Amino acid sequence: MAAPINETRAGTASKTGAGGRDEFDRITAAWLLDKAVQVLVFIGGISAIIFIIGIFVFITREGFGFAVGKLDWGQFLTSPRWRPTSEYNPTYGILAMIAGTASVTGLAMIVAIPFSLGAAIFIAEFATGKTREALKVLVELLAAIPSVVWGFIGLTIMNPLIIDLFDVPVGLTVLNAGIILGLMAAPIMTSIAEDALKAVPDRYREAAEALGATRGQIVFRVVLPAAKNGLLGAVLLGVGRGFGETMAVLMATGHAINIPDSIFDSVRALTATIAAELGETAVGSEHYQALFTIGIFLFVITFIINLAADLIVRGIRKG
Amino acid sequence: MDARVDQAPAIEDVAIETRNLNLWYGTFQALFDVDLDIRRGMITSLIGPSGCGKSTFLRSINRINERLGYVTTEGTINVLGNDVYRASVNLTQLRKHVGMVFQRPNPLPLSIRDNIIFSYKLHAQDRNRLHRSEQDEIVETALRQVLLWDTVKDRLDNSATQLSLEEQQKLCIARLLPVQPSVLLMDEPCSALDPAGTNAVEELIWELRENYTILIVTHNMAQARRASEECIFMLLGKVVEHSRTDEMFVTPAQKETADYIEGRYG
Numbered sequence: 001m002a003a004p005i006n007e008t009r010a011g012t013a014s015k016t017g018a019g020g021r022d023e024f025d026r027i028t029a030a031w032l033l034d035k036a037v038q039v040l041v042f043i044g045g046i047s048a049i050i051f052i053i054g055i056f057v058f059i060t061r062e063g064f065g066f067a068v069g070k071l072d073w074g075q076f077l078t079s080p081r082w083r084p085t086s087e088y089n090p091t092y093g094i095l096a097m098i099a100g101t102a103s104v105t106g107l108a109m110i111v112a113i114p115f116s117l118g119a120a121i122f123i124a125e126f127a128t129g130k131t132r133e134a135l136k137v138l139v140e141l142l143a144a145i146p147s148v149v150w151g152f153i154g155l156t157i158m159n160p161l162i163i164d165l166f167d168v169p170v171g172l173t174v175l176n177a178g179i180i181l182g183l184m185a186a187p188i189m190t191s192i193a194e195d196a197l198k199a200v201p202d203r204y205r206e207a208a209e210a211l212g213a214t215r216g217q218i219v220f221r222v223v224l225p226a227a228k229n230g231l232l233g234a235v236l237l238g239v240g241r242g243f244g245e246t247m248a249v250l251m252a253t254g255h256a257i258n259i260p261d262s263i264f265d266s267v268r269a270l271t272a273t274i275a276a277e278l279g280e281t282a283v284g285s286e287h288y289q290a291l292f293t294i295g296i297f298l299f300v301i302t303f304i305i306n307l308a309a310d311l312i313v314r315g316i317r318k319g
Numbered sequence: 320m321d322a323r324v325d326q327a328p329a330i331e332d333v334a335i336e337t338r339n340l341n342l343w344y345g346t347f348q349a350l351f352d353v354d355l356d357i358r359r360g361m362i363t364s365l366i367g368p369s370g371c372g373k374s375t376f377l378r379s380i381n382r383i384n385e386r387l388g389y390v391t392t393e394g395t396i397n398v399l400g401n402d403v404y405r406a407s408v409n410l411t412q413l414r415k416h417v418g419m420v421f422q423r424p425n426p427l428p429l430s431i432r433d434n435i436i437f438s439y440k441l442h443a444q445d446r447n448r449l450h451r452s453e454q455d456e457i458v459e460t461a462l463r464q465v466l467l468w469d470t471v472k473d474r475l476d477n478s479a480t481q482l483s484l485e486e487q488q489k490l491c492i493a494r495l496l497p498v499q500p501s502v503l504l505m506d507e508p509c510s511a512l513d514p515a516g517t518n519a520v521e522e523l524i525w526e527l528r529e530n531y532t533i534l535i536v537t538h539n540m541a542q543a544r545r546a547s548e549e550c551i552f553m554l555l556g557k558v559v560e561h562s563r564t565d566e567m568f569v570t571p572a573q574k575e576t577a578d579y580i581e582g583r584y585g
Contacts, residue, residue, distance in 0.1 A: 203425040206386065206425065207421065207491075208427060210381060210383050210414060211418075211437060211438040212414035212441050213441055214411060222429075225429070
């Protein structure tokens, strides 16, 4: 930014005194442009924060009155009965949906952790040259697949496959959604885990190699322990993704309110409930507000998970 | 020391022998026909201006050079009579016998204890777990050898990366010792240290010379002069002179050596 200002000054130097302008007058076109750019960047920077706060305020306002007044939180968190449309006795229990989201996310992590950590270790520590670049591009492409496409895969490919393979009546189950969600979360987890492995200084690898460690020993005894915070952060971000994912789980879980006994049970996720029911409710009704309360609940949970992930990832930078 | 460099030393006196060693980084040739006999149980220093190939030479002895991936080597390097570039060479074994100390202290991000025991565990013959008491003994012995035991004995489980640079470098030397290497390669081991640290580490290296063959790359001619018994001067990838340190610094045989020692370039 300094260079253009100096140029302008040099340009105006000959016009000293013209129009009452001093040679050292700082208000020049370049200075004004610089100020304008600064203001624009500042607005751009804080707008993200303003939007997030706005969303939080909106969700809270719609659900808050209900959440602190009418809602029985004990029932909300411990009852598996979600009957918002019952005429005489509507009940709002989200336990079954918590169980649904948790079971799908848990299975997704079981699927995603070995794939993503394995891929990250391979890309960061073993692959070289073109293989490495190709894999990185591929992982990013996978991360860009829209969730509705994953849901579609769950509905049309996984569903009949599960019915055939395991001889069960329904294929839209925890298993289906867990696998789909695991595959969805794996690319982003791979990226972050790879960053964590890359952040391990190369001199550690060199030191271990000079001591006689093999590639595998370097990875498992030096690099992974050194990167453990970053890897944990990657897993937590995957968990956050699992909690927040909507479309794919809506399509692949079967959307049945049910506390699952096995991975072959259909379930319903918190997010999918909001997505499926919000359009059907009267604005401002109890049901509408209950859905927003689920929104607040999800917001808080994902916020905590992401914050934890962020703090853990930051932890490695400092240590 | 009765070193007669001009005459070919007896085979058993030679720890590292190179013949026609040529090395390329991609298409850039970094070493030209290096023939050297580095004597056993002695400190030999490698001096020369930046980029003369002294670190490259050092790093080709334990083949750590190869991690770059674009290095080509021709010729032979014999360490204790074994050609290290033979196809069947096990790098783990090679590096057990040839330890290396780097320019910047590079303790692993583990505890002090685990740093010392790391290579021992890698090279342990039997797969049985070491008893804690055996481990403690190995750790204590190694740390005593580098004169670090008294300062760190109460914080063996602390992270090694929190030690001072001098302590870290001593630890990096100590962690080589439990597997009883024959050769220690040191790549400017004091260049990251302050004068007091340099002194302490130099003294330590001097103490170790009895039991190990030490090859040390240095930028610091005063260090080469006071802390080595033989000296090799390299220039542009070639060995210019190899003689006893006191001879080289008093009566250099080559004009380039004399010019370098007197500081006309470098």
